[in-house]
Amino acid sequence: MTNTSITTNGSCIDKLIKRLEKQIGQEESNKLKETAIEIVQNCVNVYSETFGNGDVGKDSTGLVNQHYKGNDPIPNGTTGLIYGRVQSGKTNTTIATLALSYENNFRCFIVLTSDNTWLGKQTANRFNNQVQGGPVFFDWEAWKKDPIDFAKTKVIPYVKDTGVVLVSTKNHHHLDNLLAVLKAAKVKNVPTLIFDDEADNASLNTNESKQAKQGKGTIHDSTIFDKIGKIRQEVANHIYIQITATPQSLLLQSLPHPCKPQFCAALPSPGSSYMGGELFFAENSNYCCIVDAEEINELKKQKGSINPGNQWIIPEGLRLALCCFFLGATYKILSSGEEDVKYCFLVHICYKQDIHNILEKVIGQFVINLDKAIRGKSSATANKQAYQWLEAAYNELKKTANCLPPLTELIEELKIQLRHAIPKIINANNPEKEPNYNPGMNILIGGNRLGRGVTIEGLMVTYYGRDAKQKMMDTVHQHARMYGYRPKLKDVTRLFLPDHILDTFRSIHESDEAMRQAIGDDIHNIKLQPVWIGGNLKPTRSNVLVHHRLMY
Numbered sequence: 001m002t003n004t005s006i007t008t009n010g011s012c013i014d015k016l017i018k019r020l021e022k023q024i025g026q027e028e029s030n031k032l033k034e035t036a037i038e039i040v041q042n043c044v045n046v047y048s049e050t051f052g053n054g055d056v057g058k059d060s061t062g063l064v065n066q067h068y069k070g071n072d073p074i075p076n077g078t079t080g081l082i083y084g085r086v087q088s089g090k091t092n093t094t095i096a097t098l099a100l101s102y103e104n105n106f107r108c109f110i111v112l113t114s115d116n117t118w119l120g121k122q123t124a125n126r127f128n129n130q131v132q133g134g135p136v137f138f139d140w141e142a143w144k145k146d147p148i149d150f151a152k153t154k155v156i157p158y159v160k161d162t163g164v165v166l167v168s169t170k171n172h173h174h175l176d177n178l179l180a181v182l183k184a185a186k187v188k189n190v191p192t193l194i195f196d197d198e199a200d201n202a203s204l205n206t207n208e209s210k211q212a213k214q215g216k217g218t219i220h221d222s223t224i225f226d227k228i229g230k231i232r233q234e235v236a237n238h239i240y241i242q243i244t245a246t247p248q249s250l251l252l253q254s255l256p257h258p259c260k261p262q263f264c265a266a267l268p269s270p271g272s273s274y275m276g277g278e279l280f281f282a283e284n285s286n287y288c289c290i291v292d293a294e295e296i297n298e299l300k301k302q303k304g305s306i307n308p309g310n311q312w313i314i315p316e317g318l319r320l321a322l323c324c325f326f327l328g329a330t331y332k333i334l335s336s337g338e339e340d341v342k343y344c345f346l347v348h349i350c351y352k353q354d355i356h357n358i359l360e361k362v363i364g365q366f367v368i369n370l371d372k373a374i375r376g377k378s379s380a381t382a383n384k385q386a387y388q389w390l391e392a393a394y395n396e397l398k399k400t401a402n403c404l405p406p407l408t409e410l411i412e413e414l415k416i417q418l419r420h421a422i423p424k425i426i427n428a429n430n431p432e433k434e435p436n437y438n439p440g441m442n443i444l445i446g447g448n449r450l451g452r453g454v455t456i457e458g459l460m461v462t463y464y465g466r467d468a469k470q471k472m473m474d475t476v477h478q479h480a481r482m483y484g485y486r487p488k489l490k491d492v493t494r495l496f497l498p499d500h501i502l503d504t505f506r507s508i509h510e511s512d513e514a515m516r517q518a519i520g521d522d523i524h525n526i527k528l529q530p531v532w533i534g535g536n537l538k539p540t541r542s543n544v545l546v547h548h549r550l551m552y
Contacts, residue, residue, distance in 0.1 A: 004048040005058040008037050010103035012134035016096060019130060024092070024485075028271045032089075036096035039082065039265040040104055043239045046263055047191065050075055051237045055105070055191045062105035062160065064189050068236035074229060074258045079240045081261035083519065086245045086477060087455060087484035088270045091123060094195050094243060095130050098165065102134045107163040107190035108235065109135060110178070112170055112228070113197050120169040123197065127165060135163035140174040147177045151184035159190055170202045175227040182234045192238035196228070199242030200249045203228055204259055204544040212546040229258060241265055246477050249540035251515075264519055273487035277509030280482060280495050281502065286399045291317025293498035296349055296465035302358050312362040318347070318463055321496040322366065322443075323393030325461040326421065328492030329441045330414045331397075331404055332460075336488075342437040342458040343489075344444055346481060349465035351447035356425045359445045363423045367443075371418045374411055387411070401491040417441060456481055460489050464497045472538050477508050 013033070020029040044057045052066045068075050082097075084090040098109050111127065113120040124139040131137070136158050143150035143166075158164050166181065168174045182188070196203055205211075205225040221229070232240060242250055242261055253260035270276065280288050295315030302312060314322075322345065329343040347359055372378045373386035394407045404410070417440055426435055426446035435444055437457055444456065447466070462482040468475075482495050497505075 003041075004044045004053060004056075006037070006041050006044050006100075007058045007103045008100070010100075012102050012131065013096070013099040015132050016099045016130060019132075020092065020096075024089075024271075028273075031269075031271060032092055032096050033100075035093055035266050035268045036100045039093075039097045039241070040100045042080065042263060042265045043101065043106075043193065043241070044104055046077060046080065047237075047239050050077060055237070056101075057104050060105040062107050062163075062190060064191060064237045067188065072256075074232045075236060075238075076256065077262045078238060079242065079258060079261050080263045080265040081247055081250065082241055082243045082265050083247055083267050083516065084243065084245050085268075085270055085274070085276055085483065086480045088245070088268065088274055088276070089485065090197075090243055090245070090268075091126055092130075093266070093268055094197070095127055097241075098127070098193070098195070099131050099134055101193050102163055105191065106193045107135075107159055108182075108187045108192040109163065109165040110192065110194040110231070110235070111165060111167040111197070112195065112199075112203070113167065115170045115202055115224075117169065120167070124167040127167065131165075135165045137165045137167065139167040140169060140171075140177065143181050144174065144177050147180035148184045151181045155181060155185035155187070159185060159187060163190075170224050170228075172223050172227055175224070175231065179227065179231050179234060182231065188235050188237065192235040194232065194235075194238055194240045195243060196240065197243045199259070200244045200246055200540070203242075204249055204253075206543050208545055209543045225259075232258065246475075247515075249544050252540065252545055254546065267516055267519065271485065273485050273490075274483075275486065275490060275493065276483050277480070277505070277512070281506040281509045287493055287495060288502065289317070289320070289396065289494055289496045290499050290502065291315075291321075291463075291465075291496050293465075293467075293500060296467070296498060299349065299358065299362065299465075300355055302362065312358075312365045314362050314366045317496055318362075319366065319389060320393055320396065321345070321461055321463045321494065322363065323370075323389050324396055324492070324494050325443075326370075326414055326418060326441070327390060327393050327404075327407075327410050328397055328401070328460050328489075328494075330410045330417055331401070331492060332489065333417060333440060334405065334410075334413055335403075340439045342439060342442060344435075344437070344442045344456050344459045345461045345463070346444050346446075346456055346459055347463040348447060348479065348481070349463070351466070353425075353427050353447075356427055356445050356447065360423045360425055363443060363445070367418060367421050367423070371415075374418070375415050390414075396494070397492055400493075403491075455484065458489065459484070459486065460492055461494045462496065464495065464501065467498070467501055471504060472540055475541075476504060477512065480505070 017029050017033050020032060047056050051068060054060055054065055113123045128137040138154060155164050166178060168178045202224050206222040207219050210219045232238060250259055250261055295317050298315055325345040332343060370386050373382040376383060390411060391407060398404060421441035421443055423443040423445055426444055459481060466479060
């Protein structure tokens with residue numbers, strides 16, 4: 001492959017790295033820049049080899065000198081992959097890549113996000129707030145009323161000068177408007193870089209399997225896949241970067257498919273403070289606690305039960321998980337010296353909203369009863385039992401937390417804090433749509449809305465019991481919200497789950513590591529198709545694949 005020189009410094013990237021140093025430290029920010037350099041070098045190389053030299057890279061023009069005129073609607077080989085890890089800071093990697101790409105004269109940047117308005121806004125704000133002295137930023141709200149006028153008054157004045165960043169959710173109306181902007185502004189005349197966040201989620205052709213059986217002539221491409229394809233055709237001289245931690249569905253596409261990554265832009269390595277599968281799923285991990293699988297079923301069975309006096313039953317594993325959270329959060333409240341720090345407990349056992357309501361009642365009653373018991377507002381028997389439960393949790397935390405204060409000291413503070421630990425349901429029925437954190441303890445209950453793409457602030461303890469009959473590797477892996485950078489909370493971090501689900505996560509983790517090693521042999525030319533799996537796991541959903549490529 002041609003190696004085109006690139007610029008590795010400049011006002012935009014240098015300012016960003018300085019900002020990030022204050023947020024994540026010098027070591028992590030330098031590592032981030034190294035990853036951005038690797039990605040941009042690969043993108044510039046592929047662009048130059050496909051469209052010719054001089055448009056991007058060091059001493060380039062930032063203009064398209066030779067428009068793509070190939071036979072394929074979308075230039076072959078322009079799809080790349082950033083294969084990150086769940087909760088590993090992929091957004092910061094993308095932001096750094098954008099800033100460095102700007103220094104190398106890419107002039108239009110399209111950022112596609114999940115079709116979730118609050119997540120899309122969160123992404124747009126992070127890009128806009130972090131990148132200074134570079135391109136101008138707009139999101140879908142800016143052009144939805146009049147895309148043509150927006151193109152004339154906002155994009156055209158900047159696109160060949162500072163460059164523009166256009167952020168859109170993968171919503172068909174927003175993508176239609178984005179395409180209109182690109183056409184009206186003649187963005188095809190400048191080199192374009194497209195970032196597709198969670199590209200395996202909503203960007204693939206969900207009619208792929210049907211078309212393989214019935215023919216493309218009778219079954220249309222799915223809507224979002226079709227619209228992203230039209231955007232790629234409009235800005236033909238582009239590089240399309242897929243960003244995900246679960247690329248199974250992408251890697252299993254046929255070789256000429258536009259969603260099949262032809263090169264790996266980067267395999268970012270997480271920093272030393274990252275908590276991932278090797279922490280939770282190692283044999284005999286101290287950060288993982290096994291619960292009886294039957295207690296998940298018992299929780300679900302309380303749906304529709306008649307409970308005189310609301311006597312909801314809390315099983316042993318959930319009770320221990322909550323007590324670990326209460327003591328761990330209290331310890332951090334006492335030791336941090338900060339008033340507004342937030343700590344979270346996540347319970348995720350089912351996507352069904354009626355189960356969420358049951359969990360709210362079960363946990364809510366337990367919090368009330370425990371609060372009264374430790375404050376001596378109930379019977380002596382209840383008080384003794386509460387202290388025994390908290391002692392069991394204290395002994396569990398001592399396995400990893402070496403500086404715990406005496407249990408009696410923690411309980412005294414817990415008497416103040418516990419009554420504020422009110423469980424909250426985060427699902428489609430919640431008008432807030434996203435976690436609304438309070439200082440101190442937060443108990444979050446949910447399903448799909450607390451899955452892919454969501455970062456849970458201050459997550460400390462996770463109680464996980466979601467157990468589909470047919471498990472998809474990529475879907476289950478995306479449920480690993482316990483992953484991430486929370487070094488100050490590591491000593492009191494816990495994952496509670498049944499043994500058979502632990503085995504599933506462990507198989508997925510081992511498969512993921514093997515796939516990274518295989519790709520790492522030749523990141524510039526991905527021809528990998530096998531996926532290592534175990535048990536009753538499928539690599540991904542079948543509707544996005546030609547059937548014979550779905551191996552299980």
